[in-house]
Amino acid sequence: MIAATRTAVAAPDGGTDPRRSPAVSPLTHLDMLEAEAAHIFREVAGEFDRSALLFSGGKDSIVMLHVALKAFAPAPLPFSLLHVDTGHNFPEVLAYRDRIVEKHGLRLDVASVQAYIDNGTLRERPDGTRNPLQTLPLLDAVRDGRFGAVFGGGRRDEEKARAKERVFSLRDEFGAWDPRRQRPELWQLYNGHHQPGEHVRVFPLSNWTELDVWQYIEQEGIELPEVYYAHRRKVFQRDGMWLAPGEWGGPRDGETVCERQVRYRTVGDMSCTGAVDSSASTVAAVIAEISASRVTERGASRADDRLSEAAMEDRKREGYF
């Protein structure tokens, strides 16, 4: 009920109620974000029969897996990993992925974009970018695995369409996201009900920022694929980004390859993930670098978000992560 009792109201001059005592929490902001993410994992484990964690070997999915392993320790993870492999992944990242799967005794399913192209189900795009091609293999894998929930490493600070994403995001059988039909999400009460054919995308790192992710990597001593740290690499410039040459179709005529000291802020499909000039070879150096950076993570390194002002929103509607 709306209480009718009148209580002390602070004076408008900024005076404060003397009864208040500062609640000094022994928990840091990272502790609170970690506790929230673990709660989300356990909710899904408690309510869904089958779920999968999208694991690409990118830092967000690595942090997500790290929290998940802690949330169920000392027991093994109660779900499997799923990787949508575009066929253009960094070899270092694939090697890392396989090492982690082996180390923790996990089960990994790989949905291959290349296989879909080879059998004619999908066609290569003229620009060579394969990120938009991931949706179909992902949805087929979700259907074939009968997964009710799929964990993604998406964060709301990444992009403006993601700022409105729920922690539990209901998707129809086409994986589509309808921003007008999202369920209200209150307190820590997540509604995972879904109809046959529907599934729920779950984002345990919703409230983390890029800086939180890196600070957590430092705090926990988490190993990352080496491409996240400064290294010398042959690159060429396209649309103001350093791209790595490879089978995916770069460089084109007129694009010259040179060697630079770079690192990656995000790791995805090689055709649209750009490197940034960097000398940061340790976690601390990376944190110092992004603390001083004046370019957002996606702006610096994702060509696919630059296609239009609403590029991410459109891909989410179509069933993207």
Next chain:
Amino acid sequence: MTTGVAETVDRTESSGRLSGGLLRLATCGSVDDGKSTLVGRLLYDTKSVLADQAAAIEEVSRRRGQDGPDLALLTDGLRAEREQGITIDVAYRYFATPRRRFILADTPGHVQYTRNMVTGASTADLAVILVDARKGVVAQTMRHCAIAALLRVPHVVLAVNKMDAVDYRESVFTAIVAEFTERAGELGVADVTAIPMSALAGDNVVEPSGRMDWYGGDTLLSHLENVPLGDDPTGKALRLPVQYVIRQPSSDRQTVERWLAGQLASGVLKVGDPVVVQPAGATSTVVGLSVLGRETDTVWAPQSVAVRLADDIDISRGDTLTADLAPPAQRRITATVCHLDDRPLRPRQRVLLKHTTRTIPAVVEHIDYRVDVTDARRLPCDDGLSANDIGGVRIRTAEPLVVDDYAENRRTGSFLLIDPQDGSTLTAGMADAWAGD
């Protein structure tokens, strides 16, 4: 414009140990109060807007023939919102100072979007309610204030915006504060701090104003950095809703250790503490505690923990560990609810009720009244609650629940009503104090 994007950005110390912790706030205002500009100003002046985002909004502003960057563009999200120039949905924004991390729920102010403000306020430690200095306190202002009171948001900031449009006059501010303070008190808002500002010109949002010498208080950001975090959950009675049971086979595989996993909703728990497993009422003693795999002897809210008990009692998801038998498990709840779904909530409707980690069948026995949120008057309600209505209901559940008075414990006093057919979230509920059978 008084500030631009700084050349270097020092967003936080690198240790990750921000001494001020994490503050969740919700911003609420009517359509033209300048909320988007205020949120944009907070992000822009705390250097949370980086070069490419700033360049993008500067480009769009230039195309539209505006002088400076339109900060409201920073918070525009979806295509339909840009097309219609409105905000449809709660958006979450993130910024940090060297002292504290902030999660900002940016809630739309339209009348029909009460549910969005309820959503944003449900997790907020602090609500910023915007008023246009030229218009003063309007019906929508009190609606936002009432929702903040209803959701028990611990702190309220009255942001008297657009002071530039009233020549920064103290008398305008004082009159608005006097009216708001009196009416907020009637609605039960405990703690109001009023700040005169101009989000457009940058006065008193992040930078102190040089044009309001008569105001001696904090800027908005300085207040956000220093206000105590919400109510301290460690000072309350123990509540640990069990989410999941982690089974660890012993090394010889002859026995299985059972760890009860959950996030402490409130209280502190130590090895050796006696606990009651509700609703069954069985008692036992804590023999092991772990925080995400690391064994320890004390845990406190809101940590995600696992607990091992001395006795092998039947415990599963949905049970709650408490220190004693209060509150008693009950099958009748009286509650204040905010209806969210477009289909009305009707008396005798069958629903699923989700409370902490338990979801059970329930029936809405009676809808007692509807609340006029502008003045907290109770109105008769014969035909059910429509979307965005707030009302009082009586609910009977299929199984006993351990429900707290929402005023005492937001986490264990809140619940959702869910449509058993299509799974939609229908209604958000806040339980009243238990009045006995």
